Amino acid sequence: MIPDDDPTRSLTVADPADPATTFVSLVGNTYAMLITGEQTDGRYCLIDMRVPDGGGPPPHRHDFEEMFTILEGEIEFTFRGEKHTVRAGSTVNVPANAPHFFRNVSGAPARMLCMCTPAGQDEYFTRIGTTVDGWDAPPPRLTDDEVTEQRRRAAELASAYRSEFL
Structure with missing residues (x-):
């Protein structure tokens, strides 16, 4: 049986140009938090990722599903040790718990949408990255001490967000 409608939840329209959009710089990438777990009652989040040439996260895994739709460029996903080059227009689903990471191999900036279900990755990125003014904001110049911090x-927050670095 389908539950009754919850009128306390509202329609969400994700527009990166909306001044309320939070942009986070993390390891040289810029992420726009388009739809947050707060807006979906924790069901999922949607992040618009801009990744510079050569950019991407270190090897990791987590207990939630993660789906990427490549909008621009080419991304090399390493999934359980095997490399897969994925071009614009394709979608990749990374199953929960599987070791993986990605690199932009385009020779130019790449862009992709990342959906995580359930949500949490949006909050994790916001807590560890640096909030910036938008897509065109340069990544902050962090000192060695700031990078270490x-x-x-x-690493300290990873387990709280059901993730681990490998």
Whole structure:
């Protein structure tokens, strides 16, 4: 049986140009938090990722599903040790618990949408990254100590967000 409608939840329209959009710089990437777990009652989040050439996260895994739709460029996904080059227009689903990471191999900036279900990755990125003014904001110039602190915070919070670095 389908539950009754919950009138306390509202329609969400995701527009990166909306001044309320939060942009986070993390390891040189810029992420726009388009739809947050707060807006979906924790069911999922949607993040618009801009990844510079050569950019991407370190090897990791987590207990939630993660889906990427490549909008621009080419992304090389390493999934359980095997490399897969994925071009614009394709979608990749990374199953929960599987070791993986990605690199932009385009020779130019790449862009993709990332959906995580359930939500949480949006909050994790916001807690460990640096909030910036928008897509065109340069990544912050972090000192070596600030980079070390950001990595420490990422490792410290990883388990709370059901993730681990490999």
